[in-house]
Amino acid sequence: MPRIRTLSAAAAVAAAGAVLTTTAVAPAANAAPSHGGGGLDQRVQAAADRLVADGAPGVMIMTRRGDRVSHINAGVSDKATGRPMDHRLLIRAASVTKSFTSTIMLQLAAERRLSLDDTVEKWLPGLVQGNKNDGSQITIRQVLAQSSGLNDYTPDPRIMTDPKREWKPAELVAIAVEKERLYEPGKGWNYSNTNYILAGMIIEKATHHRVGTEFKRRIFGPLKLRHTFYPTTSSAFPGPYVHGYYGELGDVSTAISTSSARTSGGIISTVDDLARFHRALFTGRMLPAREMRELKTVQPVNDDGTVEDYGLGVARIAFPCGDAWGHDGGFPGYRTWTYTSADGRSQAVITYNSSSLEYDKRFRADLTKAAETAFCS
Structure with a gap:
């Protein structure tokens, strides 16, 4: 199940006890949980403990x-x-940010302020050109669906060796288009943060506002996400935070400017706020019916060994108990996985503070089991 979604800037940084808390709406928190909830908590606790035993410094799992x-x-x-x-x-929610960005783009489409069939060239003239990259051939829908054919900028050595640099969105796109496109737009699929940098730039052109303003006005405020923030360049946290670790580099929590992530992966949040957003999104509270159909129009993909169905900034993941919707995210020191049923009644959010476990076979297997336990049990 796991794959790397970590912004590669992390490589540049080189230049336990278990606690259970339960919040229940009904019955009261100290009462015996209904529907076998206590048994679920015990199974999820055991799964979290296994991940720590496998090497994660810490693990949080939220279930609904x-x-x-x-x-x-x-x-x-x-x-x-x-x-x-x-x-x-x-x-750091990392690429879970993409679901937020896609939601705003679809809201703008519903308001007819843009069309998903608009080209990148229409909104950002001259930005995506050269090496067979052509913004006039790439639609907003393809950008959101990760089918533009554009390369990802994040593995570039310039990103990796200058983690504190404040990157401008156009500079990140320019790095990506230095390489020849991977395929004709709409004729393939590849995970590319470049697409969601472009999406953020288009949002600003269409609204004449900063993306952070639109996040607050359209999502953070209406959903009362009081612990969700969008820093564009700062590496600091606006409150108490989980420290993130990257192998021998140690604590990289505040080592990297979020300017290399932005609308592809810059949001800071909590597990509860992420769950609240996804529950609202997938139960139809954020988008009209037509845009919900667009959001959930998926194609089967294999992303670094993970098989799923990818839509417009969201993914559908098959579990034995049924499908879940969500997105995962990785930023140096942080990894998060989100799962929400279509009716919003079942949820799981799993996060841990290490970037050194992605290809550990035992950890991968135990993470898969933890996700299934948390979402299905």
């Missing part, structure tokens, strides 16, 4: 069954102090 929400914590949020994981702490 109807109105019952539980938070399972294992390990530490800060190795230096030994502070335990806590679901109230901030994390």
Whole structure:
């Protein structure tokens, strides 16, 4: 299941006890949980403990069954102090940001301020040209669906060797178009952060506002996401946070400017805020019916070994108990996976603070089991 979604700037940084908290709407938090909730918590706790035993410094798993929400914590949020994981702490949501960005683009389409059939060239003339890259052949729909054929800028050595640099969106796109396109737009699929940098630029052109303003006005505010933020260049957190670790580089929590992520992966949030957003999105509260159909029009993809169906900034993941919708994200030191049923009654959000476990076979297997337990049990 896991694959790398970590912004490669991380490589540049070189230049435990378990805690369980449960929040229940009904019955009261200290009462015996209904529908076997206590058993679920115990199984999820065991799954989180296994991930810590496999090497993750800390793990948080949020689950929802109807109105019952539980938070399972294992390990530490800060190795230096030994502070335990806590679901109230901030994390880097990384590429989960793409679902937020896509939602705004679809809202603008619903308002007829843009069309998904518009080309990149229409909104950003001259930006995507050269090496067989041609913005006049790429539609907004293809950008959101990751089928533009554009290369990803994040592996470029210039990103990796200058983590504190404040990158402008156009500079990131320019790095991507230095390479020849991977395929004719609409004729393939590849995961590229470049697409969502373009999406953010188009949002600003269409609204005449900063993307952060649109995030607040359209999503953060209406959904009361009080612990969700969109820093464009700062590497700091606006409150208490989970520390992220990257192998021998150690704590990289504040080592990298979010300017290399922006609308592809720059949001800071909590597990509860991410769950609240996804529940609202997938139950139809954020988009009209036509745009919901666009959001959920998927194609089967194999992303670095993970087989799923990818739509417009969201993915459909098959579980034995049924399908889940969501997106995952990785930023140096942080990894998050989100799962929400179409009716919003079942949810799981899994996050851990390490970027060194992606190809560990035991960890991968245990993460797959943890996701299935958290979403299906």
